[in-house]
Amino acid sequence: MDKVITVEDLTFEYTRGENEEPVKALDGISFEIDKGSFTAIIGKNGSGKSTLAKNLNGLLIPTSGSVFVEGYDTRDDEAIWEIRQRAGMVFQNPDNQLVSSIVEDDVAFGPENLGIEPAEIRRRVDKALEDVNMGEYKMKAPHLLSGGQKQRIAIAGVVAMRPEIIIFDEPTAMLDPKGRKEIMAIIKELHQDGKTVILITHFMEETIDADRVIILNEGKILLDGAPEEVFKRADEIRAVNLEVPMMTDLADRLIKEGIDVPRGIIREEDMVEAICRLKSQN
Amino acid sequence: MIRDITLGQYYPAESPIHRLDPRVKITATLLFIIELFIVDNFPGFAICAAVLGAVILVSRVPLKFIMRGMKPILFILFFTFALNIFMVKGEVIWELGFLHITKEGIRIAVFMAVRLVLLIMGSSMLTLATKPLNLTDGMERMLSPFAKLGFPAHEIAMMMTIALRFIPTLLEETDKIMKAQQARGADFESGNIIRRAKALIPVLVPLFVSAFRIAQDLAMAMEARCYRGGSGRTRLHEMKLKTRDIVAFILEAAFLVLIILEARYF
Ligand SMILES: Nc1ncnc2c1ncn2[C@@H]1O[C@H](COP(=O)(O)OP(=O)(O)OP(=O)(O)O)[C@@H](O)[C@H]1O
Ligand SMILES: [Mg+2]
Numbered sequence: 001m002d003k004v005i006t007v008e009d010l011t012f013e014y015t016r017g018e019n020e021e022p023v024k025a026l027d028g029i030s031f032e033i034d035k036g037s038f039t040a041i042i043g044k045n046g047s048g049k050s051t052l053a054k055n056l057n058g059l060l061i062p063t064s065g066s067v068f069v070e071g072y073d074t075r076d077d078e079a080i081w082e083i084r085q086r087a088g089m090v091f092q093n094p095d096n097q098l099v100s101s102i103v104e105d106d107v108a109f110g111p112e113n114l115g116i117e118p119a120e121i122r123r124r125v126d127k128a129l130e131d132v133n134m135g136e137y138k139m140k141a142p143h144l145l146s147g148g149q150k151q152r153i154a155i156a157g158v159v160a161m162r163p164e165i166i167i168f169d170e171p172t173a174m175l176d177p178k179g180r181k182e183i184m185a186i187i188k189e190l191h192q193d194g195k196t197v198i199l200i201t202h203f204m205e206e207t208i209d210a211d212r213v214i215i216l217n218e219g220k221i222l223l224d225g226a227p228e229e230v231f232k233r234a235d236e237i238r239a240v241n242l243e244v245p246m247m248t249d250l251a252d253r254l255i256k257e258g259i260d261v262p263r264g265i266i267r268e269e270d271m272v273e274a275i276c277r278l279k280s281q282n
Numbered sequence: 283m284i285r286d287i288t289l290g291q292y293y294p295a296e297s298p299i300h301r302l303d304p305r306v307k308i309t310a311t312l313l314f315i316i317e318l319f320i321v322d323n324f325p326g327f328a329i330c331a332a333v334l335g336a337v338i339l340v341s342r343v344p345l346k347f348i349m350r351g352m353k354p355i356l357f358i359l360f361f362t363f364a365l366n367i368f369m370v371k372g373e374v375i376w377e378l379g380f381l382h383i384t385k386e387g388i389r390i391a392v393f394m395a396v397r398l399v400l401l402i403m404g405s406s407m408l409t410l411a412t413k414p415l416n417l418t419d420g421m422e423r424m425l426s427p428f429a430k431l432g433f434p435a436h437e438i439a440m441m442m443t444i445a446l447r448f449i450p451t452l453l454e455e456t457d458k459i460m461k462a463q464q465a466r467g468a469d470f471e472s473g474n475i476i477r478r479a480k481a482l483i484p485v486l487v488p489l490f491v492s493a494f495r496i497a498q499d500l501a502m503a504m505e506a507r508c509y510r511g512g513s514g515r516t517r518l519h520e521m522k523l524k525t526r527d528i529v530a531f532i533l534e535a536a537f538l539v540l541i542i543l544e545a546r547y548f
Binding site: 054057059081084085088089091093095096097098099100101102104105108109110111112113114115116117118121122125141142143154157158161 | 414415443444446447450451454495496499500502503504505506507508509510514515516517518519520
């Protein structure tokens, strides 16, 4: 399997004042991301999620260790624009990442920076807006849109750059449940269309559709694996004050009550199936 | 309510003036201002007023809308009028104590007032009939030849673009902060000016904090989208002069010649 991102022993420290201790936000992290995969990264506030995300597209450069994006080293100044084109990023606050007061101009911002031909920019902008179901809002002003719609525009702006990887840093944190659903549906669609997706979130339910979950704690990787495997170790997750998905929680409680369902269930359907199977056994 | 504040004073309409290339309109406005200073007699102003009137008619911007924009300068208008009418020396036609009005005074006062009114109306037509974003775009492109001399054409345009984008956001933010402070008993409406200004400090501080936060986030987001200044950047909207732009440009030139001839020979 092709690796699109390789992180080797990544440590990152924020240096503040001259006399102040640097803050170690990431501490010796290593992992690889497969092409076309969907990885969810979860962790508490301050666990280093955003710092990690910014290290994946060269917005931050490792203090030690290294990050490779499609073979380019993020330390290499020459390659930085190649890296950022390949690894797009959607941020948490939908308001603070839109540049233009007209939707289509905003979506065009990235391709314009890449120096793409106007006719091709036009095609990409129209396609990207269709992809996020915002085609009819082309000429609208972003400040008149809802949070979820703004976030869709932000995604379109990244999609129009035709990245291989899209990193979402808590894209739903500031949205209402409806907006959250819309954005998750679009993320899934992008993954199905072949994009490599990295989703940072603190909503456990949003990790269910990922094919891999990485749990970050105090700058280190606590657990890393398929969601079913990771959530089997619910006790370790709870020990660092993180929640587990609702169904996992339910399964654990059922097991405690002596009801025999598999550990690490995350989906509602699986739970229903397990319970139905139990019923037919009795 | 604060959400639908219109920015600048753009009047949306489908008109030939609206459709013109912003560069043609910027040039026209600059030429019009120059022409108003070339004119040295009332027939000249009559020509200018007729041309401006025609432009307004074609643009479908209601006169009422344009007049509204004149309100803030009414004071300046009266002030210069009064200054001219009382200060200019010459043949006295009316006198009261130390005040006296002269024939020349009236002429110059009216002359200046007409010039000022035409000047403001003419230049406001530019912002009324051009979308703010097109205007910045046009300015960037007109000034880009000077970029080689170190003039930050792209940077200025980018700043205006971002300002246009974030003024509504900051207004909303202000609204939110003011409401939050009011909920805690802040009072912005009573007391004298100093008291009211003081009451605004607890609004301004969080507003600045949030403006810096936005700036930081936005800079990060722009970098993530490969922004690296103006060089090597292409644009979604190409600006190509169309036939109508060239016609408009020829009309502008003809108007300039007319005004120069008029000023010289009448
Ligand atoms: N610009 C900065 N300067 C100094 N320290 C920082 C800076 N940004 C983050 N930190 C610190 O680095 C650590 C990791 O922060 P980071 O933002 O990566 O966490 P996070 O997991 O994204 O948190 P959240 O869930 O709140 O977004 C925290 O201890 C934070 O205080
Ligand atoms: Mg974060």
